[in-house]
Amino acid sequence: MDASTRESAPPLYQELADKIALLIEQGVLRPGERVSSLRKVSLQYGVSLTTTIQAFLQLEDRGLVEARPKSGFFVRPRLSPSALRPVKLRRAPSVVTVGALQSRLFEAAMLPQMMPFGGAVPAVEMLPMEKLNRLLAQVARRAGSRGVSYDMPPGSETLRREIVKRAMHAGATLLPEEIITTCGGTEALLLCLRAVAPRGSVVAVESPTYFGMLHTLEELGVKVVEIPTDPQTGMDLRALEKILKTRPLAACLAVPTFSNPLGSLMPDENKRRLVQMLAQRDIPLIEDDVFGELHHGLQRPRLAKTFDEKGLVMLCSSFSKSLAPGYRVGWVAPGRFYERVKTLKLTTSLATATLPELAIAEFLANGGYDHYLRGVRAKYALNVKRMRETILACFPAGTQVTNPQGGFVLWVEMPDAVDALVLHERALAHDISIAPGPMFSPHQGYRHCIRVSCGMPWGPRVQKALQTLGRLAHSASS
Ligand SMILES: Cc1ncc(COP(=O)(O)O)c(C=O)c1O
Structure with missing residues (x-):
């Protein structure tokens, strides 16, 4: 040159x-x-x-x-160019666009240096990884050619039998023939929605609600009506009643036991009323129970399915929170919509992965699942308590935090002036991921709220990250 x-x-x-x-x-x-x-x-x-x-x-x-x-x-732990999208979305609050925020959250969660408060995912230290993987190897040896073959819907009978036994402890009488195994809870929910909620129809959801559900609804072109939800007792049934009187609903989608993000637990009486109110109008209830096994108290709460007399409750769950999210094993008991859901399963994923199903069935039958659950429930309960106390001690005055009786997520309501999206950006720059409140509403509400996962072992690193987050919250006022 x-x-x-x-x-x-x-x-x-x-x-x-x-x-x-x-x-x-x-x-x-x-x-x-x-x-x-x-x-x-x-x-x-x-x-x-x-x-x-x-x-x-x-x-x-x-x-x-x-x-x-x-x-x-x-x-810098800045993510893809979509990183700036949430700020733009704030100007168009009626557009349902949780998908972009969700992708960012998962991208951040994959970074090894990140403190993963953002995803409601159990840390590997909380999972019975070695035992489960050992069982996987054993069942693979035993299964031979079956292990590499399709396990067509409804999926492993051994697993379905184990699920039935566990559902009994939660008050629901199911038969193995009523269950279809799925690729995680996500597919179970998707199948139910596809079965009962056509494009353009309206589904009632808790507010705030799990963003994965909102994303699925967004993709299906299903509209959402948000029902106020109490952090303790769950969906406000009076508000739901009003909606039922004014507009037709294709379904109601709820997490009655340890909702995400509030951690609310519907009392049995409310579960019964919810099922009855919907049954009077022949509206299906899609009950998501992914956190049901992770109660902090002694008693496993009852399923809303317990009160189902008309086959209208479509019960969905998975082993992602309690055993291994990466195994991608879930299930659905779709009640009267069984045949439809089974057909839809063929067009979404054909079959659930055979070996993970068998390994989980073995863990449930002979692997000491109950023993493991007792230990991990106590750990989550302690984590939730410690993290809650730390947040209350170092976040701006006026901050409120839920006090869930199960699961491992906390919902943090900060003073109005704190902008959760700004806090989210700043936290990422400090290698801390959080889930900002607007992800939990189709209208990008909850701008002063965040969800914090307590799914990792407590220790100085977690404590320090929460203190940093508190400091950042002080300076993230708009
Ligand atoms: C309430 C709720 N339902 C369903 C799921 C999805 O579960 P899975 O990982 O089994 O697909 C999640 C995951 O976070 C969840 O929080």
């Missing part, structure tokens, strides 16, 4: 910064990853060390990398 061309070209450090920015944008250099040493970069690109330093200072100004003392430069 001659001198005149060089003069009109951007400075060398700028060119280098642009090249590295491109690598970050294209995901070659990933968020949280250390960029190789300045000396190596200068050698690789054939530029001086001074030029390299200038390039990195510019990348830092552009928010793409951050310097960490004695460790060098790291790609």
Whole structure:
């Protein structure tokens, strides 16, 4: 390159910064990853060390990398370009767009350095990983060719029998023939919605509600009516009654036992009334019970399905919160919609993965599932208590936190002036993921709320991250 061309070209450090920015944008250099040493970069690109330093200072100004003392430069844990979308969405609050926020949350959760308060996912330390994987190997050996073959719907009979036994303890009388195994609770919910809620129909949901459900509803083109939900007793039945009088509903979707994100537990009497109110109008209740086994007290709460006399309760659950989210094993007891759901299963995933089903069946039958559950319930109860106390101690005055009797998520209501989306961005920059309140409503409400997962073992790292979050909440007022 001659001198005149060089003069009109951007400075060398700028060119280098642009090249590295491109690598970050294209995901070659990933968020949280250390960029190789300045000396190596200068050698690789054939530029001086001074030029390299200038390039990195510019990348830092552009928010793409951050310097960490004695460790060098790291790609900032900013996510894909969709990172800015939530701010835009705030201007168009009526559009249901939880999908984008959900993808970001999962992207963040995958980063190894991230404190994963954002996902309601049990940390591996809480799972019986070794035992379960050992059982998987054993059943694989025993199953031979069956293990690599399709296990067509309704899925493993052994597993369905074990599910029936457990449902009995929760008050529901089921038969193995009434159950279909699924790829996690997500598929169970999807099948139920596809069976009863056509595009354009309206489904009642708790508010706030689990964003995965909102995402599914969004994809199905189903409209949502939000029913106020009490942090202790769940869906407000009087509010639901009013809605029932004014508009036709295709279904009601609820998590009566340890809802997500509130952790609310409907008293038995409310569960009975909910089932009856809907039955009077022949409206199906899709009951999501993924947290039901994780009660902190001694008693396993009863299922709403217990009160189902007309086959209108479609009970969904999975082993994702209690055993292994990655095994992707769930199930549905769809009541009178059994045949329809079974047919739909063929078009969504054909069959559930055979070996994970068998391993879980073995764990339930002979693996000490109850013993494991007793231990893990106590751990979650303690985590929830400690994390709740820490949040109350270090968040801005006026902050309120739920006090769930089961599960492992906390809903944190901060003073109105704190913007959860701003806090979310700032927390990510400190390697802390949280779930901002607007994810839990189709109208992007709950702007001053966040959900915090307590699914990881308590320790100094968790405590410090909560303290950092509290500090950030103090400065995230709009
Ligand atoms: C209330 C609720 N239902 C369903 C699911 C999905 O469960 P799975 O991982 O089994 O698909 C989740 C996951 O977070 C959840 O919180």
